[in-house]
Each structure stands twice: as structure tokens, then as C-alpha cells.
Amino acid sequence: MWFKKKVKAKPEEKLKLPDGLWVKCETCGEILYRKELEKNLWICPKCNFHFRINHHNYISLLLDDTKLKEKDKDLEPLDPLDFPEYKKKQKTAQEKTGMKEGAVYGLASIGEIPVVFAAMDFAFMGGSMGSVIGEKIARAIRTAREKKLPLIILSASGGARMQEGILSLMQMAKTSAELALLAQEKIPYISILTHPTTAGVMASYASLGDIIITEPGALLGFTGARVAQQTIGAKFPPGLQRSENLLAHGMIDLVVSRKELRSTLIRILSILWKHGKAPTK
Amino acid sequence: MNGIWLDFERPIGELEKKIEELKGLKGVDEEITRLESQAKRLKKKIYSNLSRWQRVQLARHPRRPYPLDIIPLITEDFIELHGDRRFGDDWAVVSGIAKFDKFNVAIVAQQKGRDTKEKIKRNFGMPHPEGYRKALRIMKMAAKFAMPIINMVDTPGAYPGVEAEERGQAEAIATNLFECAVLPVPIVVLIVGEGGSGGALAIAVGDRILMLENSIYSVISPEGCASILWRNSSKNKEAAEALKITASDLIKLDIIDEIVPEPTGGAHLDPEQTAKNIKDALIKHLDELTKIPIDKLIPLRISKFQNMGVYKE
Numbered sequence: 115m116w117f118k119k120k121v122k123a124k125p126e127e128k129l130k131l132p133d134g135l136w137v138k139c140e141t142c143g144e145i146l147y148r149k150e151l152e153k154n155l156w157i158c159p160k161c162n163f164h165f166r167i168n169h170h171n172y173i174s175l176l177l178d179d180t181k182l183k184e185k186d187k188d189l190e191p192l193d194p195l196d197f198p199e200y201k202k203k204q205k206t207a208q209e210k211t212g213m214k215e216g217a218v219y220g221l222a223s224i225g226e227i228p229v230v231f232a233a234m235d236f237a238f239m240g241g242s243m244g245s246v247i248g249e250k251i252a253r254a255i256r257t258a259r260e261k262k263l264p265l266i267i268l269s270a271s272g273g274a275r276m277q278e279g280i281l282s283l284m285q286m287a288k289t290s291a292e293l294a295l296l297a298q299e300k301i302p303y304i305s306i307l308t309h310p311t312t313a314g315v316m317a318s319y320a321s322l323g324d325i326i327i328t329e330p331g332a333l334l335g336f337t338g339a340r341v342a343q344q345t346i347g348a349k350f351p352p353g354l355q356r357s358e359n360l361l362a363h364g365m366i367d368l369v370v371s372r373k374e375l376r377s378t379l380i381r382i383l384s385i386l387w388k389h390g391k392a393p394t395k
Numbered sequence: 396m397n398g399i400w401l402d403f404e405r406p407i408g409e410l411e412k413k414i415e416e417l418k419g420l421k422g423v424d425e426e427i428t429r430l431e432s433q434a435k436r437l438k439k440k441i442y443s444n445l446s447r448w449q450r451v452q453l454a455r456h457p458r459r460p461y462p463l464d465i466i467p468l469i470t471e472d473f474i475e476l477h478g479d480r481r482f483g484d485d486w487a488v489v490s491g492i493a494k495f496d497k498f499n500v501a502i503v504a505q506q507k508g509r510d511t512k513e514k515i516k517r518n519f520g521m522p523h524p525e526g527y528r529k530a531l532r533i534m535k536m537a538a539k540f541a542m543p544i545i546n547m548v549d550t551p552g553a554y555p556g557v558e559a560e561e562r563g564q565a566e567a568i569a570t571n572l573f574e575c576a577v578l579p580v581p582i583v584v585l586i587v588g589e590g591g592s593g594g595a596l597a598i599a600v601g602d603r604i605l606m607l608e609n610s611i612y613s614v615i616s617p618e619g620c621a622s623i624l625w626r627n628s629s630k631n632k633e634a635a636e637a638l639k640i641t642a643s644d645l646i647k648l649d650i651i652d653e654i655v656p657e658p659t660g661g662a663h664l665d666p667e668q669t670a671k672n673i674k675d676a677l678i679k680h681l682d683e684l685t686k687i688p689i690d691k692l693i694p695l696r697i698s699k700f701q702n703m704g705v706y707k708e
Contacts (some may be wrong), residue, residue: 194705195639245704274614278649279638283614284703287600290572291697317593321569334563337555348556355560365563
């Protein structure tokens, strides 16, 4: 069974998760034994809070043989606006994550169904979308269209990257245009939203899935609560932007535990996508 | 003149006031002529070296012409059409059909409101999801009847409120981006005043993107950027510089196609001339676009956006 597979974390990833023997759940405050939490896929056993995990973890969790044949790994950000501190921030993020930019994409299979898979990583500058992420997501979509493979994008993002100004905003239009072409070919796109997915990413490809799946308790929305408070004095009630409330308002299809994410993807793809499926042995 | 002077315009205001005072008196003609040429030189000096923040101030000028001031000056028989057929009618978005030169067009615009009452009614130009859905409904109707679309952008941003979140602000914007990418009619976009982030982009995917000379278009407001970057929203001048949000910045970045000139000192000083410049530019682009077959137009539109972005391969 897939969940008995060892979910191996590479050494550099472990650093990003809370250190120490014990971890406090940021939602219910429960003190949890780190090893137990890891075994439970970083889900709080008491309140079901899904701790943030990185893109390596999701690759291990979701893809056959825990493998992604990554493409365009070397796309690197530049500093087109000569924005204060931007180069330094890129460097810090690169050292912290071991990534050139905050998204990966490539070919993979899920339950023996070949797919194009892309994942963002919140650890890289808050998953903010600049030119490189926009381009990688656009290429993922194009690859799915050209190879006629279902597309899965896992999002985690605070929105467009301020430091690339208008160029970041245009990545929303670029990725959405690619999705319009994909839709014309009638190729399914499943969008997975993880905690948090907001602003420019939520207002483009993340919201455009044929099917939209989220993890429980994920923060999802257009405007951050702090910005709403500052600009119009609006106070967001607790839970307004959580997965469960978006489900209640008809904005997403499914709230799925991390433990069932892979099996859910397989079930959906085997129904939606017949002709691309590898022959069963 | 306009009676409202921005901080950087104050020296001009003082000179003009002095000239007005002298005009009633006798034997001061020479002095008036001298002051007038001084005022002219001063205007040239100030307005030809506007900083980015000064452009922001002009883009937000309380007397700046709004789409509903411009539309009657450039079209005949504009019929405003209302509602998204799903939830309501958003007054921050104005949409309709009109005769424009030799074209029958659909127009979608954002409208801020002039006095306090109208500002509230129009929610300061910040649309809710139903505004974006109304816009899309009208644009799809335009496509059905093969009418070109003119979109006019003037918004601080999409409304960041509770109801907007619940009714799917993000989905409404995303869907417009998705649909407009392949809409089978020419779309010309004009940034009139403020192009505020995703809330602007939702009606700004098109074949040509034009900006009025003193308009701005940005991923985040200078105030928002300053409060994130320096934890200090009063550093808006520095943020405006860093974000590069003026028409001349955006043409250098290959984001927009043309800058539509404004009268010296800003569009509000001569709305008729501004409207004429807008009309000329729109006709020029519509003439070009309507000659391109639709099966070529859409790939051109898509590749325009595909090419946006700067990175190292």
C-alpha cells in the first residue's frame, strides 16, 4: 500500500520543519512527539491540523516510486527591476531550500497513470510567484497539452512576488492563458491547494482546476486578513478563509486529508482520464 | 485653472494666483507677461521631470477624468447594461455597448465615483466578484456578436472584504483571465488612472494594452509595498520608485504597447483633449486588430503574455 511506503525526508528538508524532540501544534497547542508527528505525515493527531511540508515531502507522498522527472531545474530568477534587497533574498532562499526557485515540475506517474506534476514550495520566499515560477507553471501546462497528459499542480503561495513588480502580475495572465489552451484539448487539470494559497496564485491557476482539492484547515483566499484590516478596516471572522468555509461556499470540490490525497487523485484520474492510462497488468 | 494643486505643483499655483490678482490692475501688462512666461517655464520644468510618486498623485487626482467622463466624449449612443445574472449589479464596474467611430463595440470600465455619495455607491472603484462576472458576461456577449471590446481600467484593486471573499473574488478574477485569453474578438485595454493589481488585470487581458501618460499599473500599491517592505506605509515614494509602475516603465519592460499622451499637467486640465487622444489611439489599434483573422489573433494574444517574464534559462 502506498502509505506504508517510507516517506523519506532528505536531510536539508528536515531543517525546515520545527526542530527538537517535541513540537507544539500551532492550532490546538498540543505538545506532540516529533517522531510520532512525522509518522503521521505531519498531521496533528488531536486537531487534524496539517503542518506545512515541503515539495520533496509531497513528491514522496503522491508520486509513484516517490519520483519526479524534473524539467527545467535550472531556470533562475533575475532582478529585472533592480529591487532593493531582492538579490540577497533570492540567495538566502536558495541556500535555505536548495532550490533555484520556489517551484518544480516534471513528468511522473500516479497509480501508474502518467501525469505532469508541478509543486510550489512555500519555504522559498513564501511561495511568491515571480517570472520563474510563472514560466515553470506555464511550461508544465504546455507539457501536459503537448504530451496529452493530465496535469496536477500543487500550490502553496502568498501571491505574486512584489520584487518583480508588474512582471509578477503578468504571470497570472500567462498561466491562465496556457490553461485556456489546455482546456480546449480536454485534458484534465487537478489543482491541489495547500496551506496557504492566496492572492495572485489563488486568483489565477490555483482556482482554475477542473477539480480543486484542498487539505483540511488550509488558508485560502484573495486578500490577506492583515491587508483587509489595513485598507478597509474589515475584520475577517475566524475561519472565513479556511478550506471548510470555501467548501461550504461552493468554491472548492473536496477537502481531503493528506493521508488520502494520493488515493483520491488515483480515483479521480481513473474516472476522468481513460485514454491516457497505462494498461493494467 | 484647476484650483486643486498637488504638493509639487504649489509653486505653479502661487504664480497663477499672482497673475490673476494683477489682471484687474492697470499698467502691469509687462509684469503679467513676464510672470506668464515664468509660469510656462516652471510648468515645463516640473511636468517633464515627474517622479514616479508624482505620477501616482496625478493618476489618483480627484479631478482626473474617469471612464464615464471619457465614454460620452468618444462614443455615440452608449447603452449601459447591468448585472451579472448571478448575484447583483456592481456599480464599481460600468459596462455596455456603443457606437465608436466606425465600430460597434462593447465597453467594460471601472468607475471610482466623484463625490462622497457616488464614491460610496461605486465602492471607490473596487469591484466585488459580481463586477468581474458582469464584465465577463458583457465580453462574452461581445464575442457572440463579433464586436470588439474596449476595457478601461481605473481601480485601486479588487475589494478586499468579507463578502467578496465568500463569493469567490479569486475565482472571479481567475476565470476572467482564463476566458479573455481566448475570446474570439479584438480586445483593447486602456489604463486610465490606477491599475491596481489583480483587480485591474481581471479586465486587462487583451491584444493591445495602452496606458495614459500619467496612469500607473502595479502588482501592489506603493503603500502596500512600503508596509510590507519597510513596515512603514509612509515610505510610499520609495516604494513607487522601486516598483516601476509608470507608463514609461511599463513600455520599457515590454508590458504595454503604447503611451497615450495627456495635456501638460495631467488629463484633468483638458478632458476633451485627453478624450481625443484616447479616441485616436483606440481607432488606430482597432483598425489594425480588426484586419487580423481571429484564428491568428488569439495565438498572437497568447504569445504576447507567454513572452512576459524575465529569467535566466
